[in-house]
Amino acid sequence: MMSAAPAFIPAPPFDSLGPFRLYGLMIALGVLASVALARRRWAARGNDPEQISAIALWAVPAGLIGSRIYHVITDYDRLYCGQPRCERSLIPGAFEIWNGGLGIPGGIIAGVAVGIFVGYRMGGAWRDCVDAAIPGLPLAQAIGRLGNYFNQELFGRPTTVPWALKVEPKGGMPLDGYVPGFETYHPTFAYELIWNLGVVGVLLWIDSKRRLGKGKLLGAYVALYFLGRLWIEAMRSDTATEVFGIRVNIWTSIVGITIGVVIVLWKGPLRSHAATAEALAVESFLSVEAGSVEDGDDPHAADAAAEETEAAAPDAGSIDPDEVEPADPVAGPEEHAEAGDQAGALDDSESPKT
Numbered sequence: 001m002m003s004a005a006p007a008f009i010p011a012p013p014f015d016s017l018g019p020f021r022l023y024g025l026m027i028a029l030g031v032l033a034s035v036a037l038a039r040r041r042w043a044a045r046g047n048d049p050e051q052i053s054a055i056a057l058w059a060v061p062a063g064l065i066g067s068r069i070y071h072v073i074t075d076y077d078r079l080y081c082g083q084p085r086c087e088r089s090l091i092p093g094a095f096e097i098w099n100g101g102l103g104i105p106g107g108i109i110a111g112v113a114v115g116i117f118v119g120y121r122m123g124g125a126w127r128d129c130v131d132a133a134i135p136g137l138p139l140a141q142a143i144g145r146l147g148n149y150f151n152q153e154l155f156g157r158p159t160t161v162p163w164a165l166k167v168e169p170k171g172g173m174p175l176d177g178y179v180p181g182f183e184t185y186h187p188t189f190a191y192e193l194i195w196n197l198g199v200v201g202v203l204l205w206i207d208s209k210r211r212l213g214k215g216k217l218l219g220a221y222v223a224l225y226f227l228g229r230l231w232i233e234a235m236r237s238d239t240a241t242e243v244f245g246i247r248v249n250i251w252t253s254i255v256g257i258t259i260g261v262v263i264v265l266w267k268g269p270l271r272s273h274a275a276t277a278e279a280l281a282v283e284s285f286l287s288v289e290a291g292s293v294e295d296g297d298d299p300h301a302a303d304a305a306a307e308e309t310e311a312a313a314p315d316a317g318s319i320d321p322d323e324v325e326p327a328d329p330v331a332g333p334e335e336h337a338e339a340g341d342q343a344g345a346l347d348d349s350e351s352p353k354t
Contacts, residue, residue, distance in 0.1 A: 008184045011168040015150045021098045023147035030143035031060055034136030041132040051124060052133065058118045063111025068097060070106020074241050074248050104141060105252050127215035134217045135203040138225060142196035148189035156186030156235040163187065177238035188235050195228035210276045212269060219263025226256030
């Protein structure tokens with residue numbers, strides 16, 4: 001009887017799709033999914049989804065730059081201080097983003113700050129906009145974590161659990177965290193992917209109740225994300241900068257959880273019951289109106305028809321008086337009498353028989 005082969009997640013067969021690195025493609029797909037979700041949620045609140053696209057044009061590049069800056073700063077002494085001490089020099093190493101290295105905490109700080117600033121300058125209700133856009137951030141992070149799989153990075157300690165990840169160094173290149181003699185490891189990037197999808201679901205559920213104050217969903221996201229990052233970071237085995245013997249991202253997670261809780265609790269976490277009822281009523285009305293439009297029962301159809309009828313009706317000012325035949329002002333008594341006789345005859349012929 002043959003023994004069952006050990007179960008594991010296979011190593012990626014390739015890391016590129018034509019000229020494109022799959023790491024970058026996963027990040028791009030995450031951004032597109034995030035913007036699409038935010039546009040849909042913003043439109044459901046009765047707003048123009050193009051405003052989300054305009055904000056994303058600034059917030060997305062800011063988030064990428066912020067995440068790269070965070071990575072370079074926290075790993076400078078290990079990766080970017082120049083050879084022979086470090087693997088790379090600051091220039092051009094800091095710009096080689098395709099090799100991996102995006103610090104999510106920096107992306108959250110820069111991307112959210114720029115997004116709020118742009119939304120505020122646009123004159124909209126920026127807190128409502130934050131609530132609409134925030135669930136898209138963990139969605140983007142979840143999809144982006146697939147890029148770590150194709151790069152064979154950010155895996156955890158060696159393990160033999162059935163869902164372990166098989167790691168295969170290729171081309172003689174060492175992999176950070178790889179231990180000779182061990183083939184399978186904790187797929188910590190996958191743990192974070194699943195956690196982030198759970199955060200998306202929790203945020204959508206919380207926001208659907210409209211009990212949390214406006215803008216407070218940002219704090220809930222920050223606290224929930226870093227809560228997951230805290231325990232996942234403790235499982236990773238790759239080399240990382242340490243502060244007092246603890247990985248720097250564990251410290252960052254503790255700070256992030258604290259900041260998130262403060263945002264939620266600042267000036268009270270909940271709306272009044274009246275404000276909640278009003279928000280739910282407005283959303284219900286907008287949903288019904290949107291459904292009517294989709295079914296073809298446009299609430300503005302009557303107004304449009306009236307406008308078309310008015311446009312089609314002849315304008316009194318457009319009638320040419322020369323085309324109107326005037327009454328004969330000099331008709332004599334004989335003519336009037338003849339007309340009266342004809343009218344009487346017509347009335348007699350058309351009256352019903354009794």
